[in-house]
Amino acid sequence: MSQKKEEILRELYPEDMFEYGKGLTEGEVEVLQHTRQIIEKEIRPVINEHWEAATFPFDEFYKLADAGIMNHPKLFEGREDARKPSQLYNFFLYYELARFDASIATFYTVHGGLGYNTILIGGDERQIKEFAPKVANFEWQTCFALTEPDHGSDIAGGLATTAKRDGDHWIINGEKRWIGGADTADIVPVFARDVEDGKIKCFIIRKGAEGYDAKPIPQKVSLRAVQNGHITMKDVVVPEADRLQNINGFSDVAKILVNTRADVAHIATGVTGGAFVAALDYVKERDQFSKKLGQFQIIQEKLARMQANTVAAIGYSARLAEMLEEGNFDMTNSSLSKMHNSLVMRETVALAREVVGGNGITLATDVARFFADAESIYTYEGTHEVNALIVGREITGSSAFV
Ligand SMILES: Cc1cc2nc3c(=O)[nH]c(=O)nc-3n(C[C@H](O)[C@H](O)[C@H](O)COP(=O)(O)OP(=O)(O)OC[C@H]3O[C@@H](n4cnc5c(N)ncnc54)[C@H](O)[C@@H]3O)c2cc1C
Structure with a gap:
């Protein structure tokens, strides 16, 4: 180097x-x-x-x-x-x-x-x-099909897609919603409930499987560049060899979510930093009242808040990464980080949009994309409320989900 x-x-x-x-x-x-x-x-x-x-x-x-x-x-x-x-x-x-x-x-x-x-x-x-x-190596595109049209936050108990064993095969029926990349994926891990034992299992559906259909959800105003699929599955046949053998209940799904919720906490950190940097670049160049916007006190106060939010979110993400590296896979830590980083992200993209003025609502600056896209990140991988309830359960000892 x-x-x-x-x-x-x-x-x-x-x-x-x-x-x-x-x-x-x-x-x-x-x-x-x-x-x-x-x-x-x-x-x-x-x-x-x-x-x-x-x-x-x-x-x-x-x-x-x-x-x-x-x-x-x-x-x-x-x-x-x-x-x-x-x-x-x-x-x-x-x-x-x-x-x-x-x-x-x-x-x-x-x-x-x-x-x-x-x-x-x-x-x-x-x-x-x-x-x-x-x-x-990106030869095969994959995705993650858990959420359903009628079950989002309550998916752990509510998952309704069914899997029925038939000799060496399984028959899958149901619907999934919001599944990123589902219309183009080569292999789709689909979570379904075994009708025999009631446990959630995971089945790899390969591209072209009969009875599988995924249509992009139209008219999104957030994350427009990613296609989220609405999947329908009608008597889709999956061999037992393509059932992921180590997923035998929702507690196994939760092991995946501990990792992926941390990943989304990191995405919220990136959006925070990206919106801040885009706004900073803009106000250093834009003149109003014969000087740069970045030279005004009120603008600098907003920049300082965005900078502080960025450092705080990086701190959460970096420490969480360290704990995961140490083998400390704890859902509360991932939920706390996702909740915190999404909150500061939402504040930061709004501040960034504010200081960029009218150009902050066009794609001319990156700020408008961050502003619109932050709403999806605030919602997926556990909404703000769901992650708050996970943290609340840990610190009070009482579950308040229902
Ligand atoms: C852009 C995008 C991409 C996504 N990608 C995927 C994907 O690839 N794979 C996948 O499986 N899923 C994906 N999802 C689904 C995502 O995880 C769900 O949207 C999320 O879990 C929330 O479910 P819901 O939208 O059905 O909202 P709901 O569960 O209907 O919640 C609506 C509101 O009610 C609140 N709420 C719910 N329960 C409670 C409660 N007990 N107490 C207080 N408030 C409550 C929620 O916090 C929320 O504010 C994606 C979603 C989006 C928007």
Whole structure:
């Protein structure tokens, strides 16, 4: 590495004032730097047109595979036996993607977070060997089909999609809603309730399966570049060999969600940082009353709040990553971080939109995208209320869900 790690980090993330990035290895920083180059060269020029047209920039996104964001050997230096890169790198990768665009980060989390973790946590050795490498190098697109039209927050108890065993096969019937990437995925992990024992199990439905249909949900005003599918399944046949063997109840699904809720906490951090930096760049250039907007006291107060929110959210994410790395997989920690980071994200995107004025409601600045997209992140992977109830249960000892 010709440039020093600290120098690159200052260039990439000047808003990381408390320097949490210092914990990254040189190899991890190199991969992040390469990721930034691909984003700027390939994805930035097309993101707004895709956002407006409600299409996903597949060709440009898959250039990220060239950076090896999930599997570059430099991410495994000193951790050769690990299945995933370090948690701190994972946080900064989400930060990097979401700081640029929330749809890109969301598409990635559905594939490389939710889908990939489902395979790693739910699959047996044979299944991990079959699916994981193809997902890690983006040969196969995957997703995560849990939510249903009639069951969102109460999915743990309410899940209504059914699985009925028939010899060596299962017959799946039901509907799923909001499933990111469901219309294009090669393999779709679908959660269904076994009609025999009432337990939730996970079935890999492969592209082209008869009886499976996924239609993008139209007219979204948030995360327009990601297509969320409404899935219907009518007598879809899945072999027992494609049932993920280590998911045998909702407590196994929760193991996946501990990881993925942390990932979404990181996305909220990235959107916070991205909106702040976009607003800061704007007010340094825009003149009103014959001076730069950034020279006015009231504007600086808002910038300072956005900076503080960014440092706070990075702090939550970095410490959470450290705890996950130590093996402390605790849902309350993930929920607390997702809840906190989403709250400061919502405040920050509103402040950013405010200081950018009229241009903050057009795609001319990145701020409008962050503003609209923040609403999805506030809602998915446990709404604010659901995560607050998880934290509330822990600190009071009383569950207040029902
Ligand atoms: C853009 C987007 C992408 C998504 N991607 C996926 C995906 O890839 N895969 C997937 O499986 N799911 C996905 N989801 C689904 C997401 O996880 C759900 O939207 C979320 O769990 C909330 O469910 P709901 O929308 O049905 O809201 P509801 O559960 O109907 O909740 C509505 C409101 O009521 C509140 N509420 C509910 N219960 C309580 C309670 N007990 N006390 C107080 N308040 C309560 C909620 O907090 C919320 O404010 C996605 C959603 C969105 C918007």
